Amino acid sequence: MDLGLAGKVALVSGGSSGIGLAIARDLVREGAVVSIGGRDAGRLAKARDGIAADLGAEVGTRVLDLRDNDAARAWADDAAAEHGALNIVVSNAGGPPAGPTGAFGPDGYRDAVDLAMVSHIAFVQAGLPHLLRSGWGRVLMVASETIRDLIPEYALSAIARSGLAAYAKTLVHELGPGDVTVNVLAPGYTATDALLNGLGEGADVDAETARIAARAGIPLGRVARPEEVAAAGTFLLSARASFVTGTVQVVDGGRSLGM
Known part of the structure; x- marks a missing residue:
């Protein structure tokens, strides 16, 4: 299946491991021009070398913390200048610590919102002018199932990330x-x-x-592999998903009971 991603220029934050790396690999397989970002230069280099060895393609790397809004904007601007366009922004970052609501004071909540919501929005805002200028763009913010189905022991995740759904739905109406x-x-x-x-x-x-899956009540009886989650994300980034926007796509093995 041709996803229409050949030649598209993509930035993937949190791209040195896990879901971010799996999305980057999918984009490379589809012929996109990819740059991955992350805080650890060594992990980025390992990811870059792994892609080169496995897929025979070069990817760019950028050492940055997504919470550094100036660095994120510079990454977007530099990519657009180097490649003549920027088409895809994947915002992906680590999650806040686990715990119930009472386990954190105000500073804990501020840190969680900065990491799990504001940094994503700032990165999207950095890339959006370039996407609009190119006439074709895809934004994907990687969050957590807690955005849709609360898990009490991950209170900060649910609280901080829920704003991304509101931002996405509001933004698509502003974009028109x-x-x-x-x-x-x-x-x-x-x-x-x-x-x-x-x-x-x-x-x-x-x-x-398997024990984690049983405790969490995942009907499929196991946790996801990063590439399984990435497959859903890559489709949302594709030309074939051109009428899918403003959505929250849950990939949780059927755990959520919400409608």
Whole structure:
């Protein structure tokens, strides 16, 4: 299936591992020009070298913290200047710490909102003028299933990320006619480094993740693989998803009971 992504210029933040890296790999396979960003230069280099070895393609890298709005804007501007256009912005960043509402004071809430909402919006705003100028654009903000179905032990995630849905739905009405779409990807429990590293050294990964799935009530009986979540995100970034905008796409193995 041709997703119409050949030659499109894409930025993927949080692209050194997990879901971000899996999306970047999908975009490379589809012929897009990709740059990945992240805070750790070593992890970015490893991801870049892995893509080159596996897919025979070069990707750009940018060391930055998505909360640094000036750095995010410079990344978008530089990509557009280098390649003549910018078409795709994937905003992806780490999540706030787990815990109930009472586990955090005001500063904890401010930090969570800055990381899980404001940094995404700032990155989108940095890229949006270039997307509009190119006449074809896709925005994908990677959040969490907590945006749609609350999980009490992840209070900060639900509170901070829920604003992304409101931002996406408001923005699509402001954009009006054209071929620029804005969507939110909301993955459930996924076998990213953050989850796997929490299992402890020497853990039986299959057994432990199965226990996580059982405890969370995931009907499929396992957690997601990053590439499974990325597949949904890559479709939303594609030309074939040209009439899909303002949505929150949950990828949670059927865990959510909300309609």
